[in-house]
Every structure is written in structure tokens, then in C-alpha cells.
Amino acid sequence: MRYTLAGALVIDNRQRRSECQVVIEGTRIEAIGHEVAPAGAVIDARDALVVPGxxxxxxxxxxxxxxxxxxxxxxxxxxxxxxxxxxxxxxxxxxxxxxxxxxxxxxxxxxxxxxxxxxxxxxxxxxxxxxxxxxxxxxxxxxxxxxxxxxxxxxxxxxxxxxxxxxxxxxxxxxxxxxxxxxxxxxxxxxxxxxxxxxxxxxxxxxxxxxxxxxxxxxxxxxxxxxxxxxxxxxxxxxxxxxxxxxxxxxxxxxxxxxxxxxxxxxxxxxxxxxxxxxxPEGATFSFGGLTAQVTGGVARLSDGTIxxxxxxxxxxxxxxxxxxxxxxxxxxxxxxxxxxxxxGVASRKGHLRPGYDADLVILDRELRVHATICRGRVAFATGEWQRRLAGLLRDDAESGA
Structure with a gap:
């Protein structure tokens, strides 16, 4: 599967790059930059921030x-x-x-x-x-x-x-x-x-x-x-x-x-x-290695009060x-x-948006809310609007049994 996130503001390597194309081929990033030609399915990302996963x-x-x-x-x-x-x-x-x-x-x-x-x-x-x-x-x-x-x-x-x-x-x-x-x-x-x-x-x-x-x-x-x-x-x-x-x-x-x-x-x-x-939700209980804990006021604590x-x-x-x-x-x-x-120990393939790296990336809005997450080239999460934008990719994943 080959596709392009087009026109995004990319934040990586402690830098901003505007109007970038991010070309993804299979599980890897093929190319990235504002002068890169889009390839495959083109997805409008001009209103989005794209960061590494x-x-x-x-x-x-x-x-x-x-x-x-x-x-x-x-x-x-x-x-x-x-x-x-x-x-x-x-x-x-x-x-x-x-x-x-x-x-x-x-x-x-x-x-x-x-x-x-x-x-x-x-x-x-x-x-x-x-x-x-x-x-x-x-x-x-x-x-x-x-x-x-x-x-x-x-x-x-x-x-x-x-x-x-x-x-x-x-x-x-x-x-x-x-x-x-x-x-x-x-x-x-x-x-x-x-x-x-x-x-x-x-x-x-x-x-x-x-x-x-x-x-x-x-x-x-x-x-x-x-x-x-x-x-x-x-x-x-x-x-x-x-x-x-x-x-x-x-x-x-x-x-x-x-x-x-x-x-x-x-x-x-x-x-x-x-x-x-x-x-x-607030009040949820869970087990930490067999010890019961509960969320109260946004804080997870054991029964003795330990965080x-x-x-x-x-x-x-x-x-x-x-x-x-x-x-x-x-x-x-x-x-x-x-x-x-x-x-x-994965810095040679993750943590940056670079050619050859795993296509792990997050699509955010300007309030830093997650709208889509792509894990090794596949859409792993998307909100309603981005489900529509990424519909072709989601359909291809479903047909391939991913």
C-alpha cells in the first residue's frame, strides 16, 4: 500500500516543517519533505500536525x-x-x-x-x-x-x-x-x-x-x-x-x-x-500484581493510599x-x-519521521488531540472525520485481513 499525507505541518527532530508530503510505502516511510512529489493515494493533511508515533x-x-x-x-x-x-x-x-x-x-x-x-x-x-x-x-x-x-x-x-x-x-x-x-x-x-x-x-x-x-x-x-x-x-x-x-x-x-x-x-x-x-472512568478499580487499586480524583492509589x-x-x-x-x-x-x-534500543527505525524508518506517526489537530494513529503504515485508530479521509486505507486493510 502506497499513500501520501499531503501538506502537513511536520514536527520532528525538534524542528517544524510546513507543507510537507509524507509518502508511505508498506510499513516504511518512503520520502518526506515539502518538495517531495505525492505518490499513491493522496490524503489532504493541510490542517493537521504530523509527529512521530x-x-x-x-x-x-x-x-x-x-x-x-x-x-x-x-x-x-x-x-x-x-x-x-x-x-x-x-x-x-x-x-x-x-x-x-x-x-x-x-x-x-x-x-x-x-x-x-x-x-x-x-x-x-x-x-x-x-x-x-x-x-x-x-x-x-x-x-x-x-x-x-x-x-x-x-x-x-x-x-x-x-x-x-x-x-x-x-x-x-x-x-x-x-x-x-x-x-x-x-x-x-x-x-x-x-x-x-x-x-x-x-x-x-x-x-x-x-x-x-x-x-x-x-x-x-x-x-x-x-x-x-x-x-x-x-x-x-x-x-x-x-x-x-x-x-x-x-x-x-x-x-x-x-x-x-x-x-x-x-x-x-x-x-x-x-x-x-x-x-x-473515575472510580475504576484494577489489580497491580494482585493488589487492588482505585482511581479517585484522577489518581490511582492502593487501599493504603500509596500512589x-x-x-x-x-x-x-x-x-x-x-x-x-x-x-x-x-x-x-x-x-x-x-x-x-x-x-x-529502537532508535535506528523508530522515533523520527525519516526515509526508511517505520511508518509510525500521529495526526494531531492544533489543540494536540489525536485524530489518527498509523502503526507501521496501517491505520490503527482514527476519529470520524479521519476515518472518512482514510477510508480507502481502512478498506484495503480490511480486505487484506489486517
Whole structure:
């Protein structure tokens, strides 16, 4: 299938390009630019913003679907739901289980990745725990946590195979340095998170191979003038990226602005840390690894009041960045696309609108509302108006059995 989105305002690579043609051939972008000749079916996009598809490297689910599950079908359900928020790729979150390793979750994630057929693409696994600090465990139950163990890590690597892309751990735990070095040498992005590390311990962990920080400010010591903590170390080292949960609840806008200024727009990675209740009505309940949580006042909490992830979606996170935090749209888009693509290890084919890259893109209006999402060339979501514009593509997908 070959088609062109014609006359769009394209935002990518922290730049704006007006009156662009985006030519898509099959699953890839064939050409892009204002001097490119349209090819195939031509779709009028002069009133639209076109940006790369959003990549969520830290999500636990949404739309009623959980990612920490032993059911590949539930992960596939999330993949079908996620494009309505502009998400075109994600890491499957795996959390701990009582008294053992989450092998069932890992196997389900691998199966869902291997058999992916449509919707947002699961591009790997994010293992959040079990090697985290009980003092900073957040909503993770104590029974899920374990001491770092190299033999256990080898088992995790065996089950997850090439799909383990991101691991969150607390580097101050005994033996964690061995895990960091082993993961780094296999190409996995290692993240400091759910940690009580000092500044000095965080710097040592970065030297060992830490290159990312999980939900900055949350589940870690604060940045103090005589105790800089992990944040002080993260900010100082230029090749370490840091996550911000984009709900403006986990971190308030003034602190979000401060961190973005400290890290810069090339090192900030916006995530949802969303739970299955994302996209669900107020009062929705869900299970986080067997623990019951409920959404009250737009905040997901366990029964004891502990915040359990978020219910924000990627498109709302984009609007929050621009409208509440005051970030330039060009910079905000990079934080949801190019930057997480590097963390997930897919920057050679996702995160930008470039010839040869996957045709993952989001069509937005001027209020940054999602009107259509295209995942690897196929329409995965469209509003009524854009269903009419894209009718030929939707019909072709239906006839091909996509």
C-alpha cells in the first residue's frame, strides 16, 4: 500500500516543517519533505500536525488491560487500545511475584512480541524489579522483592532472550554492581530506580553501566544541597537519560521544568507509568500484581493510599508538557518519541519521521488531540472525520485481513 499525507505541518527532530508530503510505502516511510512529489493515494493533511508515533518505555497498561500478566492476549488487547492515545510502540512492563521470579510474565511478553500483528508494537520488556530497595518500593509489594543474584539474572536473560531492553534496579543493594555490568554488556539499558542510593553510590553505578533513571523524583531520595542523591548524579552525566511521569501529579510542573532544564530536551524521557485504569472512568478499580487499586480524583492509589502508577495517556502527557509545564512543542515531541526510542534500543527505525524508518506517526489537530494513529503504515485508530479521509486505507486493510 502506497499513500501520501499531503501538506502537513511536520514536527520532528525538534524542528517544524510546513507543507510537507509524507509518502508511505508498506510499513516504511518512503520520502518526506515539502518538495517531495505525492505518490499513491493522496490524503489532504493541510490542517493537521504530523509527529512521530509516541513510544512509552514505562507503562503497566491501559484501557482495562494489564501488561504484567501471564496472558499474551491481554498484552495484545493493550496494543490494540494504545493507538487511540498516539502510542505506536511500547515496552511490556514486568513486575515481581511473591517469592520467585516473574517467569510467567516474561514468557507472556515474549510470546506477545513474537506474534504481534497490529496496533502499537511491543518492542521489548521493561523489568521493574525485583531487585529494588524495600525502603523505596512504592506500590511494589515486599514479597516481590529479591536480593541481586547473578544466577537469577542469567535465568531472566534466558527466558526473555533478546527482548529484555530495560531493567530498573537499586544499585546500592549488595551484588547489584555485578548485575549492572552483566546487563550493560548484553546491551540492556540499566536504570536506577526505587533506590535509596546516595550521590556517591549513584555515581559508582553510572560508572558500572547505569544509563537511565526511572521516574525521576519518585521512589528515590530528593536533591538536597548537602545530599545531592541520585538526581545530582543523573544530572551531571551527559549520557544518562531520565524519566518524568507526564501526569503533573507524580511531579508538579515547577519541578518538571527544573529537571527538564537540568537534563535538557535531549535527555528527558516522558512516560505514563500508566495502569490498566488509564482511559477508564473515575472510580475504576484494577489489580497491580494482585493488589487492588482505585482511581479517585484522577489518581490511582492502593487501599493504603500509596500512589500506584498513573492514569495519564501519552497524548495527555504531551498536552500537559505544553500547556502546564510550558515546554516548546518541538521539545515536548522529542521527549515522547526520539528520546524513548534510544532507551528502548529502537532508535535506528523508530522515533523520527525519516526515509526508511517505520511508518509510525500521529495526526494531531492544533489543540494536540489525536485524530489518527498509523502503526507501521496501517491505520490503527482514527476519529470520524479521519476515518472518512482514510477510508480507502481502512478498506484495503480490511480486505487484506489486517
Amino acid at each position: 509516541f513510544i512509552d518505555v514505562h507503562t503497566h497498561g491501559g484501557g482495562g488491560f494489564a501488561l504484567h500478566t501471564e496472558s499474551p492476549g491481554e498484552i495484545e488487547g493493550y496494543a490494540r487500545w494504545a493507538p487511540r492515545s498516539g502510542t505506536t510502540a511500547f515496552l511490556v512492563a514486568v513486575v515481581g511475584v511473591p517469592g520467585g521470579l516473574p517467569e510467567g510474565q516474561l514468557r507472556a511478553a515474549v510470546e506477545a512480541i513474537d506474534r504481534h500483528r497490529g496496533g502499537a508494537q511491543p518492542v521489548g520488556i521493561h523489568l521493574e524489579g525485583p531487585y529494588i530497595n524495600p525502603t523505596r518500593r512504592g506500590a511494589h509489594h515486599l514479597s516481590w522483592l529479591r536480593r541481586p543474584d547473578v544466577a537469577e539474572l542469567e535465568r531472566i536473560l534466558e527466558v526473555a532472550g533478546e527482548w529484555l531492553r530495560l531493567v530498573t534496579l537499586a544499585p546500592e543493594l549488595p551484588g547489584a554492581d555485578l548485575l549492572i555490568r552483566r546487563l550493560a554488556e548484553t546491551g540492556v539499558t540499566v536504570s536506577i530506580g526505587h533506590t535509596d542510593a546516595t550521590y556517591e553510590q549513584a555515581r559508582q553505578a553510572i560508572e558500572a553501566g547505569i544509563r537511565h533513571a526511572t521516574h525521576c523524583f519518585n521512589a528515590m531520595p530528593p536533591l538536597l544541597h548537602r545530599a545531592p542523591g541520585p538526581l545530582g548524579a543523573i544530572i551531571e552525566v551527559e549520557d544518562v537519560t531520565g524519566e518524568l511521569v507526564g501526569d503533573c501529579i507524580h511531579v508538579l510542573p515547577p519541578a518538571m521544568r527544573a529537571l527538564i532544564r537540568a537534563l535538557g530536551p535531549d535527555r528527558t524521557v516522558v512516560v505514563t507509568d500508566s495502569q490498566p485504569a488509564a482511559g477508564q 500506584a502508577g498513573s492514569v495519564v495517556t501519552m497524548d495527555q502527557a504531551l498536552r500537559n508538557l505544553v500547556e502546564q509545564v510550558g515546554i516548546a512543542l518541538e521539545d515536548a515531541v522529542a521527549m515522547l518519541t526520539a528520546n524513548p526510542a534510544r532507551v528502548a
